[in-house]
Amino acid sequence: MTPVHLIVNGEDYHLMIPPNRILLDLLREDLELTGTKEGCGLGKCGACTVLLDGRPVHACLILALQADGCRVDTIEGMADIATKALHPIQEAFVEKGAIQCGFCTPGMINTARALLGENPDPGEEDIKLAIAGNLCRCTGYHKIVDAISSCACGKGEKERGKNGQV
Numbered sequence: 001m002t003p004v005h006l007i008v009n010g011e012d013y014h015l016m017i018p019p020n021r022i023l024l025d026l027l028r029e030d031l032e033l034t035g036t037k038e039g040c041g042l043g044k045c046g047a048c049t050v051l052l053d054g055r056p057v058h059a060c061l062i063l064a065l066q067a068d069g070c071r072v073d074t075i076e077g078m079a080d081i082a083t084k085a086l087h088p089i090q091e092a093f094v095e096k097g098a099i100q101c102g103f104c105t106p107g108m109i110n111t112a113r114a115l116l117g118e119n120p121d122p123g124e125e126d127i128k129l130a131i132a133g134n135l136c137r138c139t140g141y142h143k144i145v146d147a148i149s150s151c152a153c154g155k156g157e158k159e160r161g162k163n164g165q166v
């Protein structure tokens with residue numbers, strides 16, 4: 001077993017893990033953060049996308065040890081627990097009907113979060129390019145692109161400002 005230190009959704013975790021533990025299993029099984037989904041397990045569907053020091057990664061392809069000392073942000077850290085308010089990107093997905101079964105949604109939202117963090121005003125093509133690695137098999141992509149677009153305009157900016165985060 002090997003020690004690892006992760007900052008997950010702002011909380012410090014010091015764990016002893018097998019060296020071959022992947023980040024996805026650590027999140028889902030050790031920390032019981034099951035919002036991060038396992039689809040293909042091969043880096044092809046994007047369902048397991050989380051943010052590693054602010055950059056989107058496939059948690060199924062990353063060894064937990066590679067994240068040692070890093071910040072990991074998952075879907076569980078997005079809503080404001082105190083006020084029970086959804087993050088503006090989550091709100092936009094609900095408002096635009098960009099969710100059906102929801103399996104792809106945590107990964108899709110994390111990808112959107114990274115995109116908007118890097119480029120607060122992405123155009124439709126930027127959004128399509130950003131989510132190209134996130135597969136959705138039921139909603140279709142129009143509503144997802146609409147939801148992310150709605151966060152890129154003045155309204156999205158104002159709402160993001162309220163929570164002080166992207």
Ligand code: FES
Pocket residue numbers: 037038039040041042043044045046047048049058059060061
């Ligand atoms: S489960 Fe990681 S990319 Fe599909």
Ligand code: FES
Pocket residue numbers: 098099100101102103104105135136137138139
């Ligand atoms: S909402 Fe079902 S896979 Fe995207």
